[in-house]
Each structure stands twice: as C-alpha cells, then as structure tokens.
Amino acid sequence: MSRLARAFGGIWSRRDEVVVGFARFPVTILAIAALTAVGNWEVAAPDGLSREVLERISLALVAMIAGSAAAALHLERRGAGYGVRQGASACAGVAAAAAVWFAEPLLVAPPALIGALLLAVPLAPYVGAGCAGFWAFVWRLINTAALAFVTTVVFLAGVSAILASLEYLFDVPIRGAVYGHVWVTGLGFVGPLFALSQIPRQMPAEDAVDRRDLVVAGVEVLSDFVAVPLLAVYAAILHVYGLKIVLTGELPKNQIGWMVLSFGMAVLLLRLAVHPFATFARATTRLFLRFWPFLLPGPLLLLAFAIAIRIGDAGVTPRRYALVLFAVFLALVLAAQAVARLRQDIRIIPALGMAALLLAAAGPWGMMAVSVRSQAERAVAILHAAGALEDGRVARTAALAPADADALRSILRFLAEAGQLDRLAPAFPSGEGNPFAGGRDGLLARIEAAMGLPAGPRGPDRSWTYSARPGAHAAVATGRFDTLVPMLDWGVEAPGTEIALAGSPLTIRPGPDGLTFTRGDVAATLSNADLARLFGQVIAARDGDPAARDGPLLVRAEVDGREVALLFESVSATIVAGAVESVFGRYTLLLAAADWN
Incomplete structure (x- = not known):
C-alpha cells in the first residue's frame, strides 16, 4: 500500500505539469x-472489431500521435503562436492518420511512415537550431518514458491489489474485464499523459552529462566491458x-542480410548512446568513438552482394527493399563522416x-x-518463359514446373494481400475467360486457374477464433452424458485416457488426425474432416447471431x-474458400458410458 501511495503521490505532485502538458499537446492527447x-x-467486446479494422485504427492513431507531437515541438521551439502550433499539430496528425488509414489505395507502408514520425519527435525541436543539447534531450525523453512506465505500473498494480482484496474479503463481484480496463x-492514457507533461519547455543547450549519475555510470560500464568488445x-x-x-566463391547464406542489419544498428545505437562520453570514458569506448566507421x-x-543475388533471383519484396534501404542509409551515414562539420553531429544518424x-x-x-511493380513483372516473366504468352497476353495455360508454380502462387498471394491484383489485368485478353470480368469475389482463384496453376496449398481466407470469457456464464445441458474427459487439445497428439467399462476399457486418444476411440480390437475416429464440417455449421450460426457469440461452445458429433x-x-x-479447413482448440469431451458397453 505504501508503494501505491508513493506512486499516486508522485503523479499528484505533478498535477500542474500534467495540466500544462495537456495545454501544450491537446491534439496528441486527444489521439x-x-x-x-x-x-x-x-x-x-473482443469480437466487436475485426483484426484488420482494429489494426488500421490503432496504426492510424499512433501515426497521429507521433505526427502531431513532432509538429507541436518544432513550432514551440521556433516560438510560433499557440494557435499556429495547434493548427499545424492537428493538420500533421490528421494527415499522418489519413495516410495510414488509406494505406492500401495509396500504397503506403504504415510501419515505415510511423517509424519516420517517431524519429521526427526528438529531431523536431533541433531542426535549424544546432546539434548542441540534442543528446541531452533524447536522454531526457528516455528517462521520462521509463519513469512514467514504472510509476504507472506500480500505481496500477496497487489498484489491482485493492480490487482483488475487495473481491476476496467482501465478496464484491468484480469481473475480469474490469482489470483489463484499468x-x-x-x-494507454495515464502513463503517456504523465510522460508528455515531463517534456521540457526549455530545450537543453548542451550535452552535459553527470558521470556520477547511476544510469550514466551503468551505460559507461556496459559500453566499456560488454558492448564494444562484443561488436569488435x-x-x-x-x-x-x-x-x-x-x-571460395560461395554464395552468402540467406540470413546474412539481417545479421548485417542487426550489427549495423547496434553500432549506430552505441555511437549515439556514448556520444558525450569521450572526455571521461575508458580506452575501449574512446577507441570505438574514433574508429567506429571502419567497422561497417x-x-x-x-x-x-547478398541483396543483389536475392533480388536477381526473386525480385523485390518489402523485406528485400528494407535491406536495400538500410544499405543506402548506412552508406550515407559513412559518407557523412568524411565531412568534418557533420562528424560530431549525431543528428545526422536519426535524420x-x-x-x-x-x-x-x-x-x-x-x-x-x-515491390508490387517488381513482383508483377516477375509473374509475367515466369509466364513468358513457360510459353503462356502471346503478344504479351496470356493465351493458354502454361505447363509450369513445380518451382515456378510455387513462385507464381507466392507472387499472387502477395499482390492479393496488397490489394494490387489489378496490376496483372493487362496480361490477360479482354472478353471471355478474362479472370477480372467476374468482380472481386474469387478473383485470386480465377487468376490461378487462368495461369494454369495446379492445385496447391493456399493461405487462409480468414481465421475464426473463440475463447470462453469469464463474464459470459451460461448453463450447459449435458443431457444423458455422464462421463467427462477434460483438458484435451484438438489436433495435438497426447497420451490416451482410459475409461473403465464392463469388460475391456475404452481408450480415448487425441492425435493430429482426430480423436480415436478404441475398445478391444474395435476403433472409431472423429476425424478432422468431421469436426471441420460441424464447425462450418457452428460458425455460420454464431456469425449470424451476435448474441450467441460469447456463449458456451458445445459441438455435438456422432462416432x-x-x-x-x-x-x-x-x-x-482456418477458413479457406468459405469452408473450414482446420481446427485447433482446447475442449472437454462428454460421452455416455452406456453407449460404449
């Protein structure tokens, strides 16, 4: 309780700063x-929003938070009036959110945009203001975020303990969702609001560092004895x-690109972290600060070399594009080290x-x-090599080698996920047989058939999930069932469970192919296909009746x-082409022992 009181007292003692923070960043706080x-x-309501919509909304709001905060900080440092600051903050936030929300038609990559906006937050106050104080400002932001997180977690843990005590000691009914809301x-709100209130109005003008600070001393030791030797x-x-x-002429292994990316990022992050340590660091860190460009x-x-080989073989994908981008970024950072006035300006790395x-x-x-352009061209090139094109259009189904069929299927799946299957429309003749003439439903399957792709594994059209909720209690009529076998996992092999019956026992054994019932020499199986068919009916009924969606899920079958x-x-x-293809889940089996005697 004392920790809770201290955490609450820490937040309450800064209430004036929180109010000022709201006034400085109203658009950010609303987002x-x-x-x-x-x-x-x-x-x-866990099933109230689809995963896709929830992801779009969340990413759009994160972009709005970062964009509006960066605009507000930049104009505040420039001395702009309050109305101008907030108007620009709102415009920047809305523009960022709109770009993410309409990412598919605009061909926007939300992770890249959000990453750029997050880097813009510490950079914004120091655009056109010199590099002195930038490291100290970033250090302040990191400490503020850590303080806000720890204080908020301690406070919330205390609140949760109070709620649990009320439920245990006084039988006050508290649903599990209450803890989730808390x-x-x-x-999501109290911690970030507290962190925003701690962003300094007066930006640091120098990168002074106190070597006696416990965190600074820890970073110094980490750099001297761990980070620098490991990087070397x-x-x-x-x-x-x-x-x-x-x-040897050996080709690079597939993961070498990500290994180099991880190494390069580690070098750059350490360069940023130890920037002001040159005056007092030990020899290892001083050597690193002097020679780090030669490591890269x-x-x-x-x-x-590795990227050139992979792109030559399989075209550009978002992952390969990211590696190319990192290589260009790293080359520019190294080139900047050749310019004397940029060598000590650490803003150049995040910028x-x-x-x-x-x-x-x-x-x-x-x-x-x-990526879309590259993969669409690669699909046409594969069809051309297979002899399926005439005057640049698909004229016949191709006799595709298995590797080419897999490559085409992968390309089509990528274009479908990006909403860019239309890029292939020019490769098909107009009129009868054009897969694009039948609308969007089933377009992917029609394109595969037109290209002559053999039947093969396809990605899930969608997934359907269910989880019993503590707050959704309801009675389940067991009828004539008198035997329960709990804690079974469908689709997972497990040791058999024996049920004593007159004569020989009944053995129930879960496996990857279904649930097998064995008594003596006689065996019967509830197969994956049987359960998938039953679940097709269950899903259709539950999707059509939202009120029943959270109720107990009892599936009756015949074996x-x-x-x-x-x-x-x-x-x-997993639902593919409108049919349930696979089911995984935890369940309790109910049966009537008399049926098996």
Whole structure:
C-alpha cells in the first residue's frame, strides 16, 4: 500500500505539469485518448472489431500521435503562436492518420511512415537550431518514458491489489474485464499523459552529462566491458565470412542480410548512446568513438552482394527493399563522416534514418510500389518463359514446373494481400475467360486457374477464433452424458485416457488426425474432416447471431453411431474458400458410458 501511495503521490505532485502538458499537446492527447478508447472497446467486446479494422485504427492513431507531437515541438521551439502550433499539430496528425488509414489505395507502408514520425519527435525541436543539447534531450525523453512506465505500473498494480482484496474479503463481484480496463487506461492514457507533461519547455543547450549519475555510470560500464568488445568480435566474424566468400566463391547464406542489419544498428545505437562520453570514458569506448566507421564498410559490401543475388533471383519484396534501404542509409551515414562539420553531429544518424523511412513510406519509389511493380513483372516473366504468352497476353495455360508454380502462387498471394491484383489485368485478353470480368469475389482463384496453376496449398481466407470469457456464464445441458474427459487439445497428439467399462476399457486418444476411440480390437475416429464440417455449421450460426457469440461452445458429433459432445474452451479455425479447413482448440469431451458397453 505504501508503494501505491508513493506512486499516486508522485503523479499528484505533478498535477500542474500534467495540466500544462495537456495545454501544450491537446491534439496528441486527444489521439492518445481515442487509442485508449479503442483498447477499452476491445476489452469489452473482443469480437466487436475485426483484426484488420482494429489494426488500421490503432496504426492510424499512433501515426497521429507521433505526427502531431513532432509538429507541436518544432513550432514551440521556433516560438510560433499557440494557435499556429495547434493548427499545424492537428493538420500533421490528421494527415499522418489519413495516410495510414488509406494505406492500401495509396500504397503506403504504415510501419515505415510511423517509424519516420517517431524519429521526427526528438529531431523536431533541433531542426535549424544546432546539434548542441540534442543528446541531452533524447536522454531526457528516455528517462521520462521509463519513469512514467514504472510509476504507472506500480500505481496500477496497487489498484489491482485493492480490487482483488475487495473481491476476496467482501465478496464484491468484480469481473475480469474490469482489470483489463484499468490496465489499458493506465498504460494507454495515464502513463503517456504523465510522460508528455515531463517534456521540457526549455530545450537543453548542451550535452552535459553527470558521470556520477547511476544510469550514466551503468551505460559507461556496459559500453566499456560488454558492448564494444562484443561488436569488435562480431565485426571480425563478418569480415572473415566475407573473406571466405571471396576466396571460395560461395554464395552468402540467406540470413546474412539481417545479421548485417542487426550489427549495423547496434553500432549506430552505441555511437549515439556514448556520444558525450569521450572526455571521461575508458580506452575501449574512446577507441570505438574514433574508429567506429571502419567497422561497417566490409559488412556493408557483404550486404550489398547478398541483396543483389536475392533480388536477381526473386525480385523485390518489402523485406528485400528494407535491406536495400538500410544499405543506402548506412552508406550515407559513412559518407557523412568524411565531412568534418557533420562528424560530431549525431543528428545526422536519426535524420538520415527518418529520410530513408519517408522514402520507403509512399510514392512510386516507396516500399510497396516498388515491390508490387517488381513482383508483377516477375509473374509475367515466369509466364513468358513457360510459353503462356502471346503478344504479351496470356493465351493458354502454361505447363509450369513445380518451382515456378510455387513462385507464381507466392507472387499472387502477395499482390492479393496488397490489394494490387489489378496490376496483372493487362496480361490477360479482354472478353471471355478474362479472370477480372467476374468482380472481386474469387478473383485470386480465377487468376490461378487462368495461369494454369495446379492445385496447391493456399493461405487462409480468414481465421475464426473463440475463447470462453469469464463474464459470459451460461448453463450447459449435458443431457444423458455422464462421463467427462477434460483438458484435451484438438489436433495435438497426447497420451490416451482410459475409461473403465464392463469388460475391456475404452481408450480415448487425441492425435493430429482426430480423436480415436478404441475398445478391444474395435476403433472409431472423429476425424478432422468431421469436426471441420460441424464447425462450418457452428460458425455460420454464431456469425449470424451476435448474441450467441460469447456463449458456451458445445459441438455435438456422432462416432460410429454413438453421440459425443465437445465443450470448447478456446478455438482457432482456418477458413479457406468459405469452408473450414482446420481446427485447433482446447475442449472437454462428454460421452455416455452406456453407449460404449
């Protein structure tokens, strides 16, 4: 209780700062409140929003939060009037949210845009204001975020303890969703509001650092004895591997791009972290600050070679685009070190990162546009090589090799997920047989058939999930069932359970192919196909009746003329082409022992 009182006291003692924070960032705080409301809605009604809509709303609001905060900080540092600041903040936030919300038609990559906006927040006050104080400001933001998180978590843990005590000691009914609302509101709104209130009005003018500060001392020790030695060893490994490729002609392994990306990011982050330590650091950190650019050219060349091979073989994808972008970014950072006035300006690293992410976010040169264009051209090239094209259009189904069929199917799935299957429309003749003539429903399957793709595994059209909620209590009529077998997992092999019956026992054994009932030499199985068919009926009924969606999920089935029932605790079903293809879930089996005697 004392920790709760201290946490609440810490927040309450800064109430004036919180009010000032609201006045400085009203648009940002309104977006945070909206995001918190969405989180609470999801807690109250987990099936109220589809996953796709929930993701779009959440990402749009995150973009609005970052864009509005960056605009407000920049104009506040420039001395703009209050109305101008808030108007620009609102415009920036709405524009960022709209770009994310309409990401598919605009070919925007939301992760890249949001990453650029997040980098813009610390950079905004120091655009056109010199680099002195930038490190101190970022350090202040990190400490503020950590303080807000710890204080809020302690406060929420105390509130949760109070609620649990009321329920235990006084039998006050408190639903589990109440705890969810408390934590979502605390972490989603109270903590960020507290953090915003701690952003300084007067930006630091120098990068002074107190070596006696416990956190600074910890970073210094981490750099001297852990980070720098590990980076040196990893750099040696990458350089030796590059030399091996040169001497043996071996092609780089598939994951080398991500290994180089991780190494490069670690080097740059350490460079930023220890920027003001040069005057008092030990020899290892001082050597790193002086020679860190020389660690990167070798791995950068290795990355460029690996990417060129992969793109030559399979075209550009968002992942490969990201690696190319990182290689360009790293090359520009290294080039900046050759300019004396930029060498000690650490803003150049996040600024170039923000510029690279903005380049990737949208436009004809963006991540999605380039990837879609590349994969559409690759699909046409595969069809051309297979002899399926005449005058640049599909004239006949192709005899595709298995590897080409898999590649085409992968391309089509990517274009479908990006909403860009129309890019292939020029490759098909107009008139009868054109897969685009039948509308959007079933378009992917019609294109596959027109290209002559053999039947093969397809990605799920959608997934359907169920989880028993503590607040949705309802009685389940068991009827004549008198035997329960709890805690079974459908689709997972497990040891058999024996039920004593007159004569020989009945053994129930879950497996990857279904649920097998064995007595003596006679066996019967409730198969995956049987359960999938039953779940098709269950899903149709529940989707058509929202009131029944949260109720108990009891599925009745027949096994060799005997009735059984499965009471599910949780389910995840995959639906392909309108039919249930697979089911996984935890359930309790109900049966009547007399049926098996």
